[in-house]
Every structure is written in structure tokens, then in C-alpha cells.
Amino acid sequence: MKIDAQHIDEPGLVVLDITAANEATAHAVMAKLEQRWATSGIMLVRREPGAQGVKARVYADTCRSPATSA
Numbered sequence: 001m002k003i004d005a006q007h008i009d010e011p012g013l014v015v016l017d018i019t020a021a022n023e024a025t026a027h028a029v030m031a032k033l034e035q036r037w038a039t040s041g042i043m044l045v046r047r048e049p050g051a052q053g054v055k056a057r058v059y060a061d062t063c064r065s066p067a068t069s070a
Contacts (some may be wrong), residue, residue, distance in 0.1 A: 001040075002013060003015050003020075007059050011063065012041055012061050012062045012063030012064070013059070013060070013061055013062075014059075014060050014061075014062055015058075015059055016033070016057070016058045016059075016060060017032065017055065017056075018056045018057070018058065019053050019054070019055050020037060020051070020053055020054055020055075020056075021052075021053050021054075022054060023045045026054050026055075026056045027042055030042045030043060030056060030058055033058055034066060035066065036065070036066075037060045037061060037062050037065065037066070038061045038064040038065065038066055039058050039059065039060040039063065039065070039066075040058055040059040040060070040061065041058075042058065042061065043056045043057060043058055046052050046054045
């Protein structure tokens with residue numbers, strides 16, 4: 001998947017691609033990230049034919065905590 005420049009155009013902005021064994025694990029990781037940083041939240045988990053596990057993408061601002069993201 002392509003990464004748009006707007007998602008990384010400032011210091012602290014990151015795009016995280018997650019690969020996990022199953023949806024529950026991917027959701028748990030996204031929930032933990034959401035507790036630490038301002039993120040795009042729990043994103044859609046997808047399966048790729050022929051590939052092991054599931055994948056998800058999260059956008060995060062590592063300079064902002066969830067409490068300051070409002």
C-alpha cells in the first residue's frame with residue numbers, strides 16, 4: 001500500500017504496518033499503540049491470499065498522547 005506524504009509530513013508522524021498471526025493479536029497491538037500515542041484507532045484487518053497471518057496499517061503521531069489529541 002502506498003504511503004501518502006500527508007501522513008509523514010511532520011516530525012513525529014509515522015505509518016505502522018502490522019503483521020500478526022490473527023485478528024485478535026492485531027487488534028491488541030493497535031489498542032496498545034492507541035494508549036500511548038494519538039493514532040488512527042483500531043483499523044481494518046486484512047488477509048492477503050497466500051500470505052501468513054493478517055495485516056493492518058495504523059497512522060500515529062508520536063509527539064501527541066491520546067489525552068492531547070483532541
